[in-house]
Amino acid sequence: MSSSNARDSELGAFLKARRTELSPAEVGLPDSAGRRRVKGLRREEVALLASISPDYYTRLEQGRRQASTPVLDTLARVLRLDDGERAYMFELSGRDAARPRRRTTQKVQPQLQRLLDDLSTTPAVVLGRRTDILAWNVMAAALFTDFARIPEKKRNFVRLVFREPAVRALYPDWEWVAQTTLAQLRMEAALDPKDPRLAELVGELSLQDPDFRRWWGAHRVATPGSGTKTLNHPVVGPLTLDWSFLTSTDDPDQQLITLTAEPGTPSHDRLRILASWAAQAADHPVADR
Known part of the structure; x- marks a missing residue:
């Protein structure tokens, strides 16, 4: 076809x-x-x-x-x-033609990596096509999961939301989060419906997860923007974080996602505690922490 x-x-x-x-x-x-x-x-x-x-x-x-x-x-x-x-x-x-899609392997832009590294108290990740996780900072790993332990070809945010128990457990409103991320992936599919890696991802998750299979069939779509996420972190407890998408002007297929808390709120204080915990964990690594 x-x-x-x-x-x-x-x-x-x-x-x-x-x-x-x-x-x-x-x-x-x-x-x-x-x-x-x-x-x-x-x-x-x-x-x-x-x-x-x-x-x-x-x-x-x-x-x-x-x-x-x-x-x-x-x-x-x-x-x-x-x-x-x-x-x-x-x-x-095809009435609003999409930009040509490149299927070469994506690598995070150096300037985005430097920005990630400088955000010492703000969780941040760079997502590429298909919500592939291209890069992250220490705070993002402390908040979500140790991305480095996940094979690069499996390092995808939608896959983590549906298939990674530690990530899934973070969200009290998991169904809403899962459906929103899936709807954004469906929007991505319109840009390159013949992308073989996207087809592989959708096929894999459709076989493994009945919720994904049902919601994908509903054809819901959403565009990235900003909003608020509620998480229940196993170390610092409940967090209410504002998230934002920033698109790279040099490569529109790379987006920086940051999660911040309003100053003076319990969530703001807990992010600082998480940053301290992450720093200590980095200084004293233990197996399977």
């Missing part, structure tokens, strides 16, 4: 997933009496709302037709897509 065909197929699956989540009442249509044979909206109902023919819309879902920009705009409104979902749909359609 060509990259273009893969995008068309993914677009069709995305449209289907979104319409199944809308009821006729939500979009102002009368709900016909009796049991509906399909969940959510029918193809014919989406076509009616979008003022296109049912055959045209059916071909879109089947990956046999490309949509124009006006039709995509209308479908985004009809299907109640948020900004991230709309951008994802346009990415798949």
Whole structure:
């Protein structure tokens, strides 16, 4: 399957997933009496709302037709897509062409590594394509896990969230965190649907984890931004941290993620305690700490 065909197929699956989540009442249509044979909206109902023919819309879902920009705009409104979902749909359609994707092995930029090393009390990591973990600082290892012990090819944040017990246990709201990271990975997939390493990652996690398999099939998407994470750290206890994504201008495929706490809060104090603990652990390493 060509990259273009893969995008068309993914677009069709995305449209289907979104319409199944809308009821006729939500979009102002009368709900016909009796049991509906399909969940959510029918193809014919989406076509009616979008003022296109049912055959045209059916071909879109089947990956046999490309949509124009006006039709995509209308479908985004009809299907109640948020900004991230709309951008994802346009990415798949090729109407908002993505930058060329490079599949060479990524290495963290030296200036980002220096910045990581200088952040002595702030956990920070650099993520690459597919949420691969390219680099981290001492505080990030103290907060999440010892990334160095994980084989480089397995060093991926989505994989850690789903498959690493120590990372999974950090999050009291693990389901929300897992679904958000997966939705960001789904957005990444739109940029290069033929990426073999991404296909390998998705295939591996789909086989190993039923939650991943179910949520991946829901076609949820999200774009990186900023927010707040709640963690329960085994050494310093509960932490409420603000996280931010900073994209490298030299390589947009590398993003610096930092986690900070508001000064004067218990979480701010606990980060300082964690920094002290990490420094002591580095000075006096023990096996399997």
